[in-house]
Amino acid sequence: MDLKSKLVHIAQDMRQRSRAPYSQYRVGAAVATADGAVIGGCNVENASYSLTCCAERVALFRAVAEGHRHFQALAVATEDGGSPCGACRQVMWELCGEIPVYLVDGKGAVRETTSGRLLPAAFDADSLSSPT
Ligand code: THU
Numbered sequence: 314m315d316l317k318s319k320l321v322h323i324a325q326d327m328r329q330r331s332r333a334p335y336s337q338y339r340v341g342a343a344v345a346t347a348d349g350a351v352i353g354g355c356n357v358e359n360a361s362y363s364l365t366c367c368a369e370r371v372a373l374f375r376a377v378a379e380g381h382r383h384f385q386a387l388a389v390a391t392e393d394g395g396s397p398c399g400a401c402r403q404v405m406w407e408l409c410g411e412i413p414v415y416l417v418d419g420k421g422a423v424r425e426t427t428s429g430r431l432l433p434a435a436f437d438a439d440s441l442s443s444p445t
Contacts, residue, residue, distance in 0.1 A: 329355075347381075
């Protein structure tokens with residue numbers, strides 16, 4: 314199975330682990346590390362709504378916590394093939410740089426974009442190095 318299919322498949326699987334009792338919007342994500350490992354995540358909601366963490370960030374933070382620092386692609390699975398939120402776009406850009414992002418819907422249709430296209434004119438580490 315190629316990397317894209319593997320990521321899509323694992324992101325879809327991770328949707329089953331979603332904890333979304335408030336929104337019912339189940340999201341799964343999977344990120345491929347530079348060395349070919351695949352780490353999954355799902356959204357985890359909280360009664361104090363703002364404490365919720367999105368699937369993409371759960372996958373990425375989990376990967377970092379497991380010792381990975383470089384990433385090559387990411388997939389996100391939802392029922393409607395929805396796009397990542399702004400916070401996740403920012404974290405993806407910071408941790409992954411320019412990588413392909415696969416957005417898959419409940420029927421398995423995949424829309425392909427990139428982390429850079431999702432966050433044009435990003436604020437990042439380079440923005441902090443310009444003199445005042
Ligand atoms: N959600 C994600 O997991 N990823 C996104 O990029 C968009 C939103 C989750 C958060 C919350 O649990 C639910 O979807 C509805 O916003």
